[in-house]
Amino acid sequence: MRKAGRMILMPENLPPKIYQDLGLTDYEYERIVSILGRQPNYLELSMFSVRWSEHCSYKSSQKALRDFPTEGKRVIQGPGENAGIFSIGNGLAIAMKIESHNHPSAVEPYQGAATGVGGIIRDIFAMGARPIANLNSLRFGPLDRPKVRYLLEGVVAGIGGYSNCVGIPTIGGEVYFEDCYEANPLVNAMCVGLVKTDTIIKSGARGIGNKLILIGSATGRDGIHGATFASDELDESSEERRPSVQVGDPFTEKLVMEACLELVERGLLVSLQDLGAAGLTSSSSEMAAKGGVGLEIDISRVPLRGEGMQPFEIMISESQERMLAVAEPDKVEEITKVCDRWGIRAAVIGQVTEDGILRVVNESQTLAEIPARALSQEVPLRNLEVRRPAYLDNLHHYPLPSLESEKDLSQHMLELLASPNLCSRQWVYRQYDQLVETNTIGLPGADAGVVRIKGTHKALAFKIDGNGRYCYLDPFAGGQIAVAEAARNLVCRGAQPVAMTDCLNFGNPEKPEIYWQFVECMRGMSQACRVLGIPVVSGNVSFYNENFGEPIYPTPTVGMAGLIEDMRWCTTPEFKDEGDLVVLLGETHQDMGGSEYLKLFHDLIAGQPPALDLDLEKRVHLCCLEAIRAGLLRSAHDCSEGGLAVAVAESCILGGLGATVNIQEEHKQTVALFSESQSRIVVSLKEEDLLHLEEIGRRHKVPVKVIGMVGGDRLTMGKVIHLTVTEMKKVWEDTLESIMRI
């Protein structure tokens, strides 16, 4: 312990209001002065500025996020740790989290996406969990622009380059193309890990005198002020921010991961935390604040890779592949041995103190003293104004086309299947290792990815989902739909939805209209979570997704986990056999607002998004799950973008089988085929099982309607669609391949 009464190094004469250049407001600066009881020096100011950035502190979103239900009988760890954790029985649990890396990917797509994946993987093994699956959610502008293709190409390569190398299967994802994401693409990466409940480790530092150990890469000048960059809108100067983007080293990550998992398994660590945005500053202040202790960091002991690095650079560097651990002093030697064996560094850089102060020293010289709790948790929360955007009324009352006289619906169907938003994503996921770890029993390309849990009969399905268009038209309804649809996708796989993580991508929250979108979306998502009984265990918020003042659509991404108690229940979307009945669970309504059909053939994004009855949604899930568990369903596939027609077509294409389907008389043909009504699942089953399914449907008050039969080599729907499976498959499979070949 250091002697009391040391002088803090104050290289003052700071330019007035320099805090503004660092992104702090006048009020925040006043708070800092009052917390410290004096003027901060430059190092302290830098630490506050990154830790109190929107990206790290959630100062604009914290209040709204409190609305999420975060408790449930399976929840072991809710939001606030590196990742959330829920139990799956057998003494096992799943850690899961999702995070955005939008701005870095906009200026350097490969490294931006790669380091996004790297960061989320560290969040998972920081809990002591071995990563078992990656997923990702991507948004780009229209593919006819070369820059967009460059971004897509780089992002996908970056995600694959990182997760393939670390050896984690990428089992699912989604990608959509829309004008609003042209200059501000979204890259949301999700990782899930498996952990024994008795080896879960957390980040709170404990034990006065315990050592603080920095594990992994040396610290360089990369990513200085990355968190601040992420908390700003993109503009013409953004390209100059490329040095704010870090460079990923997946090989080192793999070694750091194996070393950390070994250290945790052998019980050598007290706590563990990943270094992400705002580097040492953020991780150390969180560890100290959560443990109710102080930490002292001697920067002279931090292994560096840059010459002459300033203290503030060391404290806020976002160099990748680093972890911070607390361990008892007598374990340090063993820890160093383990790390040596894996060929990575482990440097003791400080210790746990009892005074609650985060103290930065350079050998004997004190450079900064900040109450850790204040730095980590006492950012002034912002009270932001909300205002319902004026555009909504216009869009809601926009006269939608009658769709009475649509011609050649077969041709329309082919164009829908070929549209970038609905076509096969094989071009993307073929670039990801989907199989490593020999657990993937549900590959990408279906409603959700599935991994089995070795040594049990269980499997887990994971889905990542969001629809910015619906949220733009009505953020409350769109938020509800995002949750409901992710859950429905899991149900189609035979999984009971059990937990959720989310990544909330929005524009600049200082604009009242944007903040209104955010609050409304939260409200919708929370309500859906409550009704469907799905707790939120972790999450991430990404604001300032704007380019030259134009915001993206409000785009909440939902990452959801579903438990399959018996992996034999795992169900797939493709039709299996000639003669099987095609049955629709749920009902089709006039829900053309925000549909892919209106966008594609009428160039229209308007109207109300599909209506959602959450109680019906829940009953449809129960009905479908009961039928799957009874062994009745041969296939199950969610009806969503593109409507019933596209859902049935996909079941045909994937199964290599045709079908004859009737169209409900009460609707216009176009509506019956392409309406995007929620709470619908297309299933197929043997004729002799129909009575049983109808009985289940009656009990759950879910409409069960036979709409056709599997068979032949073509899909016929009513009198208007006649297409061979081969021609549908060709356009569906070729789109991305041929666009990306240019």
Add this chain to the structure above:
Amino acid sequence: MSKVRFGVIVFPGSNCDRDCYYVLKDLLQVKVDYIWHQEEKPKGFDCLILPGGFSYGDYLRCGAIARFSPVMEFVQDFAEQGGLVLGICNGFQILLECGLLPGAMLRNQGLKFVCQFIYVRVDNNQIPFTGAAQPGQVLQLPVKHNEGNYYVEEETLKEMKRRGQIVLRYSTKEGVVTREANPNGALDNIAGICNERKNVFGLMPHPENSSEPILGSQDGLLIFKSMLQYMEDGEFRYGGGEEFRYEEGREDDLDA
């Protein structure tokens, strides 16, 4: 339980080591242990596996750094003494780099990582790694790699064909070797080759990721079972048996 003991070599960055271990231990109930890349004289192993992954991050060139790992001298000696050495994907690349197998890997023709199930035809079932296969049997296995575009100069290829060193070739489900069936542009659709002595075998597809029906295919098991059968049959039969004749006629399919 079989007396045969497998060793799975772990290089920094290997990531299919656990998968190979799982297949041998849990599915085939065979003795298996990891061998750390720094071990110079591991003892008591009957078969070695160099697993897939990204040894040393593939940073210089796939397998180029791993070949200098301390354990590699042992692998060379082991192979020279006739021990069975299986290299999968990155392991195959390491075997090429260290010269235990001829040829080199180029980047995939499409310049992208490719992960998908493909078919390979067994063109030589007279070696310890494919002995359980029927002649010309087609296996469904996954590939997942960036550099699987096999290349070797013409003269060597001729020799390899004559000696039956071309073991697996990308084909259609029906066993026809076509350009469309080739996921990476590999010369002559070559997916797996062995050395002259037939005791070192490298392949790009991943048999360990396709050894259970629930994973979509269990054809990969055939490779491990063949090795096991061969070892259990008794003494090593290095280069024994009759010489394999390469079926030149099938070449035509490539131009079809």
